[in-house]
Amino acid sequence: MQSQEKDNLIIARFFPNENVFEQLKNLCLKHNIKTGVVLSGIGQLGFVELGFFKEKGNYTPQKFESPLEVLNISGIISANEKSLPLHHNEVWRGGEYDFHLHINLSNEQKNTLGGHFIGGIVSVTLEIAILKTDIAIKRDIEEKTGLRGLFF
DSSP, X not given: OEEEEETTEEEEEEOTTOBHHHHHHHHHHHTTXXXXXXXXXXXXXXXXXXXXXXXXXBOOOEEEOSOEEEEEEEEEXXXXXXXXXXXXXXXXXXXXXXXXXXXXXXXTTOOEEEEEEEEEXXXXXXXXXXXXXXXXXXXXXXXXXXXXXXXX
């Protein structure tokens, strides 16, 4: 991964075989991101896991193991101030950051799919733009839905 920052805008490139969320965590640590808005993400992933929220604790995960073009990634990154229960795929995060990201993808036939971005491995490249902000947010589990809701 390589990145540069100017005026709170961070542009990064992830390389083949890099784990997207591991590199996002590294990027957040490198640039001291407390809250970030993922403005854009384009590239190609060789593996991706998507979810669709159905109910408390159930994101109906689905894995795709053939290359998919990334049409866009968007969402919110926030530093965790306290330990929260993690999704099934978040063991590596260590509770340091919450990445609430969604992704749109396309296959070779130009069919699109998308959903809650659970995990991915870069195939060719991934280019990401993040706006760093000082807006303080936190996530707390909402008892009724089971979601980690965004609060100010």
